[in-house]
Amino acid sequence: MRILPFGEGALVAEFPALDDVLAHFAALSASPPPGVTELVPAARTILVTFAAPASTAVVRQWLEQTAPHDAEASTAEDSRDIVTLEVDYSGQDLPAVARLLGVSEAEVVRRHQHCVWTAAFTGFAPGFAYLVTPENPLQVPRLAEPRTRVPAGSVGLAGEFSGVYPSASPGGWQLIGRTDARLWDAAREQPALIAPGTRVRFRAV
């Protein structure tokens, strides 16, 4: 783990792989010292923000000394229902994704539906989940030039992740389709349709 200062009120811990992030996040979120305000896991990092009485020294020591939870144990028992999202696979980057992977567009769509995806972490915007799948057969780089506006419901790919934009926002993921599912609904008891650990399947309509 490498710990870097991020302004005077935050630290970032860097890890070699997503599994390390999730194992440390599970342990850290169970034991925050007073003054820690936010703990945000991402692909290779955990962001920690804090205010008094916490200090850089206290938070750094806590990060270094908290043993990670066994990631296997924490996810194996996850028996949540699978959320199925219906997708119109006519995203504007589908041809480019097929080209990048050297397969047909139909094969991209087949693979995307065939995989069972799991939300590794959430963030970016309310309701946005970073979905992973074992040995992801759909790894493509993000766009060179991000779009200033991606419509709500857009289904995208970037690196080891797939995801759905819950609301219109700027975005740099390769868009392969669109869903009408409401990823975020403030009126629901659980506003986010997909929480960390939720399993997701996509189905073409």
Add this chain to the structure above:
Amino acid sequence: MAFEILEPGLATTVQDRGRFGYYNVGIPQGGAMDALSAEMANALAGNTPAEAVLECTYMGPRFRTDDAAVIAVTGAPVDVKVNGGARGEWSRLELDAGDEVSFGILRGGTRFYIAVRGGIDVPVVLGSRSTYGLGGIGGLGGRPLRAGDLVPVGNGAAPDGSEPPQEIDPGLRPVFEKEVSVRVMPGLYDHRLTARGMETLLGATWTLTPVADRTGLRYSGPEVEWEPRQQPFGAGSDPSNIVDAGYAVGSIQIPGGKEPIVLHRDAVSGGGYAMVATVISADMDLLARSAPGTKTRFRSVSMDEALAARAHQRSLRARLWGSGD
């Protein structure tokens, strides 16, 4: 009691000190952008610093109170009118039932605040009354005010019966300038800029563009040079791309090397652009006060200087509230 909104203003929202602990599901801390001005409005109205206020952006609302009320207006310089008669900012204002409050054109800055004794009494959502528009939560229906809204006001007395200040000491009031110097700490990914790129970021005079809202502020200026780099797989080919990571409030990213963006209180919680520096927390209010066109320099400071600035902010607040902390 309630305020009846006759005209909503451009983007008037309910804000308090923010919502903490939900950033990892993408819900930012939010809260008043210019936190000190909002706190001063609460002090004048006889509230605790935790009460919700109205944050008005560029153009204020017009509203009528259905009962006697104590209010205060602070922040960006603007003419305050009660039943058409001029009143002042930075002081306590007494309203009678039926009084109508309206505002002139901003003379500088971006945001001003209206506090009312008892606070704006909308439901608390995830620990806060702050409006978060993108998520549609908090405030009135998770959105800016509309004409016809009835904004509920709580029944509050001054805390511990002490008499609130009649006005804010002019020496304590924030200033709204056309040129500002903003203190930053380099990192996390400052090594991704060339030495010349960092010199440009810290040496140039940047101009705040109109692309500035609660999420972030975008600045125009010269291009900033990045180190050429073989990107890790999954990151984009823009030299400023990283594998997605969490963004702290105040972090500066420069997509494509052009137009730095500083994330503010409604920050997106993460993404794939390298954060090259972070505005220290003591200067976040300063950004919130900037109007488009404001000439801005980013000045590098050490951790010790950042912590000293934070301590100075605390002492300012202690003077405002007349307490030890």
